[in-house]
Amino acid sequence: MVPIAVAVISNGLTIGLIYSLAAAGVTILYGSIWMPNASNGQFFALGGIFFWLGIRLLGVGRSAYPALALGTLLLAAGVALLLEAALFRRFYDRADRNYIYFILTLGLAQVMSGFFSVTVGPISDAYAVPQVVPGILMVAGSPVPYARIVVLAFACLAVVSLVVWLRMHRIGLALRALFQDRDGAALRGVDVHKVFRLAYLLGTLICVMAGILYVVAFPMDLTTGWSVAVTTFAIMIVGGPGSVLGSMVIALIFGFLQAVVSLLANPVLAQFAYLIAMLVVLVCRPEGLFTR
């Protein structure tokens, strides 16, 4: 019983924290810009695939992982800024922009996933990188890879620093002010469009970072992007759009749920459970569980 518990906790915590990051990215975008970003899962996949591709093409060893992660993030930042300027900026002041953004990002997700299946699809079916720290740690008779512990630590650090940044830093505070009242924030001197641009960059990069962490801990494939998109949307809706902390709590619960269900039953059941939870919350409490 104890080994199973260890496996569930280590798996659930890692997946849960990675989902927390991805869901925080989605929630920041929806809460501030009012953008239901359906392409977030593809950015998650972009992080993992570019990282994997870097290792494969450059042939670098473990010591280069941090530099490679940084390079992937910079590349993704370039893509995000380009997309913001070309597609999203022009709709910032539209009242029906959530609908427009939903369709736009669905189209974008289609383009990105098509791009991945054309470019890296023929190379490999699964994308796994060599373990960042080889070996396993035995915890109460259950093996836990060191790589997963490293990912766990990094994900923890990222989540905590994100929460602190949102509560302490000037721009984080401006973002949270926008969550609450756009006009009020503008009156108090917040440059709304600039914060929107930053929010898009930040939300996208968080998803990319989550993707990198994921590929270091688990193998990724081309369907990961879509399933992460669904899961993060479910998390955002259940937690309440605009509540970053709420989405993190729900993400942890979902991560554990997935770990338990996949271990004891069928992973399909876990997906059904998300979808049903999402539908129930949408119909009964559309504003989400954590929204005041």
Add this chain to the structure above:
Amino acid sequence: MSPGGPIHTLKGRLAQLARSVGAIFVAVVTVGVMLILSWNPYTAFVLSVTLVFAIWASGMNLLAGYTGQLPLMFGGIAGLAAYLLLYLTETCRWPYWLALPMALTGAGMAGVLLGLPSLRLRGFYFTLSSLVVQLALTLFFVVAIPFTGGDIGRTVQVQPRLFGVSLQGRYLTYTALAILLSLTVFLSRLVRSHWGTFFRAIRDDDVLAGALGINVTLYKVVAFAIGSTVAGIGGVLYMYTVGFISPRSYDVLLSLTIWLMVGFGGRATILGPIVGAILLSPLPYLLQSVYLLRDIIYGTLVILTMLFLPEGIVGRLQRRERAESRTIQPDLSVATSMRKA
């Protein structure tokens, strides 16, 4: 409310006459082209797929264009009808012409049931919930192996027969054409009646529509029933055209592709979805060599349509025509229909 101008002036009448002659000409040319194309089995197949997409797009247009409810579960409903029909005819061995109405009714009822959240959720939130429904349906198609054959799909064995002719190849194309024509006539009558006015009123502001005494629940349910039945008809035709069925053929990308045809051709116009389907659905077949790029092409078109052509091709043309012919024409149709109802 003819867009060519008031009917009592000579100019208006001439414009209308020219329009009718033009319509007849277009119809004759279309039928001729159809006849020529349907003789070759491959072009007949592409033509059938195009017609099926035109049927689907017309059905989605009633929901997304006229009633303002974008149903991303449209593809799932289509799949539900196709799977149900396959199950009834091949596993339960029901007679075909009994199974077909059952499958379509099932699709219509499922559509109404799954559209019920739209009564509570406005606009974007409904679209989101319909996405969830679509994902659940796809998952169900994959998991319910005895009913659907699972992820690897199923080959269609029983072909429908009508008047002793097996509906295959070009006969299927003619059937699809007949269905599309009757659907178009039905829909254009529907949207011109007071029903259409009420649909548009709900789309523009459903709270206001309710305050004006329109039974929002009833009209939304009717729109979903019609739209989902059309989705089912398309789903069944698509299954027989391709001869194969799998969960991937009825996933969220199908709904998105159909939406693209509606948006590209012109939302809330009768001809728009048909034009969109004719322009877009043969694309992957014409570009066989770049079949892998299909997702990229369609995704790019979705983005470009949203950015540069939000009202679609037909919508743009009609707006220009209206701007040329009249200055401002007060829309009294809501008031007159309200009095009639």
